[in-house]
Amino acid sequence: MIRRVAITGGTHGNELTGVYLVKKWQNDPIPVTRESFETLTLHANPEAIKACRRYIDRDLNRSFATAxxxxxxxxxxxxxxxxLNALLGPKGAxxxxxxxxxxxHSTTANMGLSLVVSSESTLTWEAVRYLCAREPKLRVYRWxxxxxxxxxxxxxxxGFAIEVGPVPQGVLRSDLFMQTETLVYHLLDFFEKSNRKAALPELHEKVTVYDHVALIDYPRDANGDLNGMVHENRQxxxxxLIQKGDPLFRKLDGSVICYEGEEPLYTLFINEAAYYEKGFAMTLARKIEL
Ligand SMILES: [Zn+2]
Structure with missing residues (x-):
């Protein structure tokens, strides 16, 4: 039985889709209200939202390790x-x-409408399957x-995260805003149906998942500074899919670095602005059926 659901926005203060969806629902909670459970909406990082920055001191979405x-x-x-752990958790209890x-969340990468699943449970995967059945263009990344x-x-x-893109940091885009909003309502409907043991629509046996394999950094010089960028054909x-020999980076001197991996893999989060400081240009994933 689902009793309470939290929708958090502005975990990264410059990702305005979530910031303004939460504002909208705090002004009018009816669209996120369902009979059989309570929905909480909140801004996860109010100081970063005020500053329109990803974070003040440290990435909040890397700050919930148990230690x-x-x-x-x-x-x-x-x-x-x-x-937040006291308000919504505590973790592991x-x-x-x-x-x-x-x-x-939103991303500067061309991720479309996607889910990022990092902590797994039966209910989480049931919700993923339901959303994939309702929204065929939704893609799922296991991080x-x-x-x-x-x-x-x-x-x-x-739980999981919704990632939509491409949208610049500090920018609202109505198409991605509305796609995110619709997906949230589907998720709340799923909880409602699940609580009422209502007949759920036929769920696909399996769901296609992009399963994380590796992070790739940009080409850098001896000082660690970038000396190349994502190749124009990969942007x-x-x-x-990327295969061995496909162009991966364009170096500042015009030369090309190709993908050298033996296994063809899928490229995700390509050229995400927030990941320059983390040292990755994209992630590689394997497409699987779960
Ligand atoms: Zn984010």
């Missing part, structure tokens, strides 16, 4: 992570304040990234 929550640093996001966290088990949604037993080609 960091137990022994928090003194900066803003560490404090905020503990507040038998009884948590909410049953599911939906975290709203194992730079820091494990440290996302906002990891403090509840179930915007998220969720497409």
């Amino acid at each position: 960091d929550l137990a022994n928090p640093a003194t900066h803003y996001e560490a404090t905020r992570a503990c507040e 038998e009884e948590t304040a909410v049953d599911f966290i939906l975290d709203l 194992q990234g730079d820091e494990e088990d440290a996302f906002v949604d990891s403090i509840a037993p179930n 915007d080609r998220d969720f497409t």
Whole structure:
């Protein structure tokens, strides 16, 4: 039984889709209200939203590792992570304040409408399957990234993030705003039907998942500074296959670096602005049926 669901926006303060969806629902909660459970909407990182920055001191969406929550640093996001953990978690507890966290993000990469699943559970995968059945263009990425088990949604037993793009940081785009909004309503309908044991529509046996394989960094010089960029033929080609010999980077001197991997894989989060500082130009994933 789902009792409480949290929808968080502005975990990254310059991703305005989630910031303004939460504002909209705080002004008028009726669209996110369902009879059989309570829906909480909140801004995860209010100071970063005010500053229209991804974060103040540290990426909040890497601040929920169990060890960091137990022994928090003194900066803003560490404090905020503990507040959110108390409000929505606590992480790992038998009884948590909410049953599911939906975290709203946007990306500068051409990711379309996608889900990022990082902490897995039966309910999480049922919700994913339901959404894939309702929204055929939805794609699912199973993340194992730079820091494990440290996302906002990891403090509840179930949850995932919605990523939509391409949208620049600090910008609202109505098409992606409305696609995200519709997907949220489908998810809430799923919980309602599931609570009422209502007949759910025929769910596909399997769901296509892009399963994380590796992160690739930009080409860099001896000082660690970029000396190349994503190749023009790879730009915007998220969720497409890359094969050995395909152009990957264009160096500043005009030369080309090709993909050398033996296994053809899918490229995701290509040229995401927030990942320059993390040291990755894109992620590679394997397409599987789960
Ligand atoms: Zn984000």
